[in-house]
Amino acid sequence: MRGRPKPGAYDTTMTQTIPDTDWAAHLQRVHTHRDQNAFAALFAHFAPRVKGFLIRSGASEPLAEECTQEVMATVWHKAHLFDGSRAGVSTWIFTIARNKRIDALRKQRRPEPEEVTWGPEEEPDQTDVLALQQDTRKLAIALAQLPEKQRILIERAYFADLSHSEIAEETGLPLGTIKSRIRLALERLRHAMQ
Amino acid sequence: MGQINHHLSDQLLIGYAAGALPEAFNLVVATHISLCDECRARLGSFETVGGCLLDSGPAASVASDALVNTLKLIAEGPKEPPKVSRNRAGNVFPTPLHDYAGSDLSAVRWRPMGGGVRQARLATSGAATARLLYIPGGTHIPDHGHRGTEMTLVLQGAFRDETDRFGRGDIEIADQQMQHTPVAEPGAACICLAATDAPLKFNSLIPRIAQPFLRI
Structure with missing residues (x-):
């Protein structure tokens, strides 16, 4: 199927x-x-x-x-x-x-x-639909290419239903590290989308 | 609609997109986005991240009769009636607030907090709390610091604090480090939607004693 x-x-x-x-x-x-x-x-x-x-x-x-x-x-x-x-x-x-x-x-x-x-x-508008599909594809590629440490934190934020401080508790990483890795990940994604 | 200068942080937008925020914060985020096209667009990007993760994420095999059962569910018809969320033009309350505070200002049951300031707690589940604040023009909100995160969204009027001016649609996000003394601008009362994940800590003695009683 x-x-x-x-x-x-x-x-x-x-x-x-x-x-x-x-x-x-x-x-x-x-x-x-x-x-x-x-x-x-x-x-x-x-x-x-x-x-x-x-x-x-x-x-x-x-x-x-x-x-x-x-x-x-x-x-x-x-x-x-x-x-x-x-x-x-x-x-x-x-x-x-x-x-x-x-x-x-x-x-x-x-x-x-x-x-x-x-x-x-x-x-x-089909032009908008197409543009959005292309952007989504670009974003998927950029996500797949994130350094593993950053990608894991993004996945946790979305999938594990955890706040940043809960991720900190769970991973033992300092909150500041988590925030800066997520920020770096977002910067990479933004750069990829330009 | 005036210009909105103070927006949601990436952290809050991701939390909302991921569904990881407490209900009181979701309410403030949804209300701000109702007024702010920029944050609505940013939310769209963060939801797309969720879509990409779903698409590339781990799959779990479904029961062999899952499709048949789903088609049966479909035949039963939609569970929830479709929501009609049209709002009256010029209403101070965007639609997300209607389920919590009533359809407009006249429905709010205020409680006095002293000095003309009034508040109304809104029922939300989870650790964070939400309330509406009514601050007469020119009035100080008691000086307070924060133990958790506090979000304050202006719905009517404006306030100023040490950092800037906040008008309709603007959102101030304060954390532990922040000490501030917001003052409502002279003129119409300032009405805000506020949410916090910890009780506020007031710096003068009287409000601190009053705090547990006023359920701030």
Whole structure:
């Protein structure tokens, strides 16, 4: 079921570094045609990653399984809200999984920013969609190329659900070191995005 | 909307993107982002980092009937009704505050703190606390230092402290080292949303004694 890398509909500059299926087109088919095959492809790629994320965040196996299915059901129900000019599919699914984690693991409400209105049901500009996909790919490459010490701290900040001081406690590294490594990592990412 | 000069730190934006902040801090971050396009865009970048990590991160195999079960879940329909978060133009409260403080200022139940200053605690879970502050124009907020991190977001009016001026949308982030004496600008009352992960420590005796009683 795992989709082989294939060029997306609007994608003319495939990098060879990162195989990239056009998930936005899959999501579009889920939205417009209730296409179960497109959903199954999204599921095969993202469900194991969402489950891995939840387990690394401290969820038990059964809870992670249950939450993953709920996250993927939300992906179906909210497919019409996806806007490829504002976020990539992996980013959008990450935010849904993150919110599920806050809800199910921390039992907290999640205040969300006020929606921005872009005018009456505007179709996203495909140039913006393409630019965003390219930026996301660049960022993924830059992240993969971070020195290991920096990358691990970034991963911990996102996956382990830890504040900087909790990372300090867990790793035994001084808080100042953690902050400066994360800052260095961000500088590298910014440099790569220029 | 006036110019916003004081923004969220990378640390807070990553914490919000990662979902690692206490609820009270999330509330302040979401409220600031509702007013600040720059921080909204920066949040987008930090969420993209999360998306890339998800995409390249470790996968855990799902149950063999996971897809079938998910399709059953889908057939049951969405669990939560879609949120309509339209706000009235000119409302002092951006929408994230509505669930915590009511739909606008008139809904707030203030408690006096002395000197015309009023506060209203907002219910959030977790270690940090959030409250609204009402400071009459020209009034000092009692001199205080901080044991943890305190975020103060201006919703109406403005205040000044030793460092700068803070108007609507501006956020001040104070840590342990900071001693400051904010004063509301003369004129309309200054209304702020504040969150802290530790009780404030006041430097004069009276407020310190009063602190546990006032639940500051």
